[in-house]
Amino acid sequence: MSIGEPKLARRPDGAALFIAVILAVIAGIIIWQMSLMRVPPVQQRVGPTVFPYAIAGALILLSIGTAVSALRGSFPAREKGSMAPMAWIVAGLLAQILLLSTAGFAVATGLLFAFTAKGFGRGPLWQTIPIGIVFALIVWFIFARGLQLSLPAGPLERLLP
Amino acid sequence: MDTFGLLGQGLIAAMQWQNLIYAFIGVTLGTAVGVLPGIGPALTVALLLPVTYRLDPAGSLIMFAGIYYGGMYGGSTTSILLNTPGESASIVTALEGNKMARKGRGGPALATSAIGSFVAGLIATLGLAFIAPFVVKFALMFGPADYFALMILAFITVSAAFGDSALRGLTALFIGLGLGVIGIDLQTGQARLAFGIPDLLDGIEVTTLAVAMFAIGETLMIASTSGSIKDEVIAVKGSIWMTAEDWKRSWGAWLRGTAIGFPIGAMPAGGAEIGTFFSYATEKQLTKHPEEFGEGAIEGVAGPEAANNASAAGTLVPLLTLGLPTTATAAIMLAGFQQFGLQPGPLLFANNASLVWALIASLLVANFMLVVLNLPLIGLWVRLLTIPKPWLYGGILVFATLGTLGANGAMSGHIGPISFSFELMMLLAFGILGYLLRRFGYPIAPVVVGLILGPMAEQQLRRALAISQGDFTALFHSPIAIVLYMLATAAILIPLYFRLRGKGEVFSQLASDED
Numbered sequence: 074m075s076i077g078e079p080k081l082a083r084r085p086d087g088a089a090l091f092i093a094v095i096l097a098v099i100a101g102i103i104i105w106q107m108s109l110m111r112v113p114p115v116q117q118r119v120g121p122t123v124f125p126y127a128i129a130g131a132l133i134l135l136s137i138g139t140a141v142s143a144l145r146g147s148f149p150a151r152e153k154g155s156m157a158p159m160a161w162i163v164a165g166l167l168a169q170i171l172l173l174s175t176a177g178f179a180v181a182t183g184l185l186f187a188f189t190a191k192g193f194g195r196g197p198l199w200q201t202i203p204i205g206i207v208f209a210l211i212v213w214f215i216f217a218r219g220l221q222l223s224l225p226a227g228p229l230e231r232l233l234p
Numbered sequence: 235m236d237t238f239g240l241l242g243q244g245l246i247a248a249m250q251w252q253n254l255i256y257a258f259i260g261v262t263l264g265t266a267v268g269v270l271p272g273i274g275p276a277l278t279v280a281l282l283l284p285v286t287y288r289l290d291p292a293g294s295l296i297m298f299a300g301i302y303y304g305g306m307y308g309g310s311t312t313s314i315l316l317n318t319p320g321e322s323a324s325i326v327t328a329l330e331g332n333k334m335a336r337k338g339r340g341g342p343a344l345a346t347s348a349i350g351s352f353v354a355g356l357i358a359t360l361g362l363a364f365i366a367p368f369v370v371k372f373a374l375m376f377g378p379a380d381y382f383a384l385m386i387l388a389f390i391t392v393s394a395a396f397g398d399s400a401l402r403g404l405t406a407l408f409i410g411l412g413l414g415v416i417g418i419d420l421q422t423g424q425a426r427l428a429f430g431i432p433d434l435l436d437g438i439e440v441t442t443l444a445v446a447m448f449a450i451g452e453t454l455m456i457a458s459t460s461g462s463i464k465d466e467v468i469a470v471k472g473s474i475w476m477t478a479e480d481w482k483r484s485w486g487a488w489l490r491g492t493a494i495g496f497p498i499g500a501m502p503a504g505g506a507e508i509g510t511f512f513s514y515a516t517e518k519q520l521t522k523h524p525e526e527f528g529e530g531a532i533e534g535v536a537g538p539e540a541a542n543n544a545s546a547a548g549t550l551v552p553l554l555t556l557g558l559p560t561t562a563t564a565a566i567m568l569a570g571f572q573q574f575g576l577q578p579g580p581l582l583f584a585n586n587a588s589l590v591w592a593l594i595a596s597l598l599v600a601n602f603m604l605v606v607l608n609l610p611l612i613g614l615w616v617r618l619l620t621i622p623k624p625w626l627y628g629g630i631l632v633f634a635t636l637g638t639l640g641a642n643g644a645m646s647g648h649i650g651p652i653s654f655s656f657e658l659m660m661l662l663a664f665g666i667l668g669y670l671l672r673r674f675g676y677p678i679a680p681v682v683v684g685l686i687l688g689p690m691a692e693q694q695l696r697r698a699l700a701i702s703q704g705d706f707t708a709l710f711h712s713p714i715a716i717v718l719y720m721l722a723t724a725a726i727l728i729p730l731y732f733r734l735r736g737k738g739e740v741f742s743q744l745a746s747d748e749d
Contacts, residue, residue: 092674096405099412106427113422119699121419121426124692128411135405142401149675154458159669162457162631163662166450169635170658174645182635186628192457195624209632221288222640 089143096136103129161192177227178217182209241363244591248599253296256289257596260297261603264304269311269615270626272456275546276562276682277448278305280441281633283570284640291574292589296596298570302563303355303600306546307608310347310539311615315340315468326510327542330527330534335468337530342476344612346484346532347539349476352605353485354492354540358547359597361496362554366583366594369555373580378698379709381556383718385691388558390722393680400726402676409671410684413438420689421696433646433656440569440686442638444562446661447678449634451668453627458669476532484536487517491540498541499548499560513541547597554578554590557690562679565686635661 103125112120142148165188172181183206190201206229213230216222247253263285267278282301286294314331327347334343376384393407394400416427417437428434476484494516495509517533518524527534552558557579559565571578576586583590608615621629638661645653671678695709702708710716 089674099409103412103415103427106429110424110426119696119704121422121424123699124688124695125412125415125426128408128415128688131404131408132412135401135408138401139405142399151673151675152459154455154673156458158457159454162450162454163666165631166635166658166662166665170654170662171649171652173639173655173658174653178639182632185635186632189453189457189628189631190624193624193627195622201624205628208629212632212636216284216636216640220285222284222636223643224636224639225643225645 086143086146086148089148090140093136093140093143096132096139100129100132100136103132158192158194161188165189165192173225175227177230178213178224179206179210179229180227181225182212183207237364237367240587240591241595243588244593244595245598247292247588247592248296248595253293253592253596254599256293256297257300257600258603260300261304261307261600261607262300264301265308265311265604265608265615266304266618267301268305268308269618270308270621270630271312271316271619272452272626273630274309274448275302275305276444276566276679277452278308279563279566279570280444280448281630281637283441283566283573284637286570287573287640291576292592294574295570295589295593298567299593299597300600300603302546302567303543303597303604305563306543307348307351307604308615310351310542311344311608311612312619314343314347314535315616316619326514326538327535329514330531332468333528333530334532334535339530339532340468341612342480342532343530343535345476345609346480346536348605348608350484350488350491350536350540351543352601353488354495354542354544355547355601355604356598357489357492358496358499358544359594359601361500362547362550362597363591363594365500365551366555369551370580370583373556376714377712378694378701380712380714380718381694382691382698382709383715383722384556384558385687385694387718387722387725388552388560388687389680389684389691390725392560392683393677394726394729399675400730402674403680406671406676406678407680407684410681411688413443413681414685414688414692420693431656433644437689438660438685439641439657440565440682441641442657442661443664443685444566444682445634445637446664447668447671447681448562449630450661450665451672451678453631454665454669455672456623456627480532483523483532486520487513487533487537488540490516490520491537491542492544494537495541495544496548499545500551501548509541509545510538513537550597554582554593555580557582559683559686562682565682568686 107122107125107129110122112122165185168188169181169185172184183202183204186205186208187198187201190196190205191198195201210229210233213224213226214233217224217226217230218233248257263282264278267273267281268275273281279298279301286297289297310327310331313325313328314335331343331347334340389407393403414437416434418425418428418435425435491509491513494513498509498512514534514537517531517537518527521527521531521533523531523533546563549559549561549564552560553564553567555578557568557577559568568578576582576589635658638657639655642657643655644657645655647654647656647659668678671681698709699706710719
């Protein structure tokens, strides 16, 4: 999947070091949460905390391994990603999440569709949003009416018989 | 009753008209979605899971079987006509198949892959039917400690043995295992890592995670890099039928591919793609036309495609008999079983025998339908390939969110006056996680397998330790467990040895990414 230009210099990989930190933080959170749990004495040896502690321990080891690997610069080369398309898609998903309960499935999902298309360079939005809404309305009709899936209905959906 | 009798009964059940319709809908949807570029079998199954929510268990699982096989067929069409290295099990098919299509022999390439898939699917499904009862008998002797050892072996093979880095594979696995801890502990009823959020008490849905990682993560990845990849659909020119020469060169490859693919799928070794690489290497060795390899050799399509489908059927052996998913696709299928309160494993064969055998029989039925459906409808599938990317990925996200809402649409989150779906929020969060994992070269499958297999492994571990009253050495008392641990150690050490000797590239090609 990676067709980027190979890394020329082998220097410490900042992003990979950050991953190592994240892994250690996750391990810390697991240990902290488990230490808060009250385990009944009967369960002391094989209780609900044993397995999570083992996972946290492994994550710490993996964090160290990742840090070593980052310092040696042995992570695979990465393509330069462009942020703007991703921002459109994430914005589309957020818009859908926030609008679903009030505007209904078709409007919210139509926005998601149009924003995603925009992320892939297809616009303008005043054209793609109506297309998205019509598409989402058809999908809503098939799945909510035909397959009895519970999908949020808004004013637009209520117009349908 | 013997296998023939059980399979016969299953066939009678599968041939009932409503089950035939379910199978037909399953293979059609599975092929259509599987053909779409960027969607592999794992995502196909995850996206289409909600379609089956309202059906009865038997109908739903039969449709599921159709979707699974259909997705495998569809994927090969994509890799032949559109050189997309997205789905790992079809990478090898793309090597020769795309070259054939470029030379105007796309038709025979599709034909040999469809017929090869059929032959392999038929033999491998029969293999599944005949091997499963033996594995079940063997599995009934397993104690909790043995199951735990088996799961450790599966964890190792899924994450560390293949792929270009054991470190990243294991990290992905432990992220999945960590996510699996979230929710109410089944044995004590205590909440773990739920942070007081009621939605987390039930744990994280495998389908939500899989759809997020494969659909949203993939979309973000493609969107951020789409400038650099050009896709070109190659039209199918000339006859789609194979010549006598093509047949002669294909049938041996089909059988060899099946013989390679099925055992690899059936062992808890994960990944359909491993078999395809071995099959490709074998065909390259045996061919009488070595000069054609790399230029569009039909054996190079026939063998790996057969291996691909044979190992897809093979992965059903550990899934159905042991409840052990070894690929992301199998993990999602397991989630599909669990939504009906069915737990695959030896007991499923005892308690729900008619259902299991109807499922196995409907795999045969689906296989017949696919070979009939695929070749005549090839024009339709090709048209699906030409959907422009903006519409395609817009549509993928619509269906990804639709499926998540259909599974759990409760508007349980609140920001001020606005209520929102917590499940969709998790979908977004895991989607971004999936993108980051991809970007930094982490495999996705171990996360999904870890999430579903982790809680099961924990349960077996605690059961084993409860029996031994907390004595950890009891985990190593049974000979079965010892053998399994030895296999797991070998699965780590052998690839390590090859990597150190500079043969790492072979294993990095085997990266199990998609299914």
